[in-house]
Amino acid sequence: MLVAQTSLGLRISLVSRWQKCELQRLRQEQLFICPVCQGPVQLRLGPIRKWHFAHKKERACQVDIEPESADHIRGKVLLFQWLAAQGLRIYLEPYLKRLNQRPDLLVKHEEQFYAIEYQASSLSEEQLRKRTFGYLNAGITPIWILAGKRLKRQGRSTFSFSRFEWLTARNYQHSDSPFLTYFSPLDKAFVILSQLTPYSITKATGHLRVHSLPSLTFQQVLQGPAIPPQRSSTVNPSWLSIKKHWRYQHPRNHLRIPYSIKQMFLNQHISPNLYPPEAGWPTDFHYLIETPTYLWQSWILFEFLQHQPIGKPFHFRLLSNAFKPMLTNQQLKQRVFPQVNGHYSAALLAYLDWLIKIELLSHVDQQVYVKNKEITIPLTLPHALKKDEQLMSTWHAYN
Structure with missing residues (x-):
């Protein structure tokens, strides 16, 4: 402190x-x-x-705070100085008695208070949600800034995150798309990770931009990246390799698939590697469902659409009602962000839009659809990969 x-x-x-x-x-x-x-x-x-x-070691503070590392202290000082240079009203480590919380910084900007939490160490999901909703209920907007050392790059545009880090995501000011904010005291720079496109519980593709501390204002950090992301623009080249990864993954990885989903593939007499080529696409709002897209989209195809007669209209409500118990029973999982807008139904509607683009469905009225043809069930891996490549060209046109 x-x-x-x-x-x-x-x-x-x-x-x-x-x-x-x-x-x-x-x-x-x-x-x-x-x-x-x-x-x-x-x-x-x-x-x-x-x-x-x-x-002193024998005495703990009544506020639930984690020990501060040198990185945390240095980052807090630099962020304080950065905000002070902009003439903002700042409070250093204020104790908010009503919340029994003490943010690193409290900033007043345009009649709104913001709690800056610079996080170098991990928090439990319960702690993060408690702090976040505590601030929000008090009319204070929390801004979680992750230490730069927490950024884990897996490849040129792929990154890994803990569940805790996902929960710190915020919306763009004029968009529902989430982004993460990092700060490196060593480099005196912000790192903004946007266009997040998860392909597993902890991994995602994304667009990374580095901004030196003096080059950004607090207002810009609030708004997120200056240029709103183009839908899936950074994932097109790599998404086919992600689909290939799902198709070639070792059977031992299938042990992690929920029982009812494995049973679904068994009923189709195929392994999960032969999931339909129409599934496994990063459609809008797919990040609101934590389960990988090739699994939850396969469920829609096999457990819902396969039972719809060709040419007979159905309402979106039927799909939503069928999907909800899978979430309730934790066979499929949501990704619920404290500060990102969106309901999982938006992900379902966006996926149906994709199925319209590839002419599997047609839109006949508001949230009313009709199936035009049967689902593709590949018999071999080469057949599946060929179909994926064909649909990738459609995906480029769609985006």
């Missing part, structure tokens, strides 16, 4: 310009107290880490 009180009630902020000798003298003359729990804290003036206050 960077803020404490003296035994005389003087507030000490280590972001202010202190000489080491001044702090050493103050340490000899005064006791330092945590502004939250009123317990004693130590002033540490070591040569390696940023100067900071710390609770």
Whole structure:
């Protein structure tokens, strides 16, 4: 922590310009107290880490906070200085008594308060949701900024994330598309990861942009990337290889597939590797469903559309009602973001739009569809791969 009180009630902020000798003298003359729990804290003036206050080991603070690393302290200081240079009203480590929470920074911008949480360590999903909804219920917008060291790049445009990191995503100001914000104290730069297109629970393709600290304003960080993403524009070249990966994955990976989904493929007398080529596409809002697209889209094809007679109209409500129990029973899983708009039904509607583009369905009225032909069930891997390639050209035209 960077803020404490003296035994005389003087507030000490280590972001202010202190000489080491001044702090050493103050340490000899005064006791330092945590502004939250009123317990004693130590002033540490070591040569390696940023100067900071710390609770004594035998005493924990009443606020649920994790130990601060050197990276966390340095990042918090740089973010404070960056905001101060823009003339914004900032509070360093304020204690919000009603919420029993203490964000790293609290910023007032255009009559709205924002809680800046710079996160170098991991939080449980429960902790993150509790803090996020606590702020939102109090009319404060939380901005989660991940430490740059947390960014895990798997390839040129592929990345891996923990569930906790996914939950920090926010919407563009004028779009439903999510993005993640990172900050590297070492490089003094923001990293914005947008156009997120997940293909597993923890992996996604995306578009990465690096911005030096002085080049961005707080308003720009709030809005997200300056140019709204073009739908799936960064994933087209690589998505065919992702579909191939699903087709070639070892049978032991199928052990992770929920029982009812494995049973679905058994009923079709095929392995999951031979999922229909019409499935496994990153249609709009697909990120709202955590289960990989080749599985939940196969379920729609096999468990719903296969039972619809050709030429007979059906309403979207029938699909939605059939899909909901799969989520309730955790056979398929949602990805619920605290700060990203969207209901899983949007992902279902977008997938039906894709099936219209490839002429499997036709749209006859508002949320009313009709099946035009039967689903493709590949008999061999070469046949499946060929069909994937054919549909990829349609996907390019669709996007």
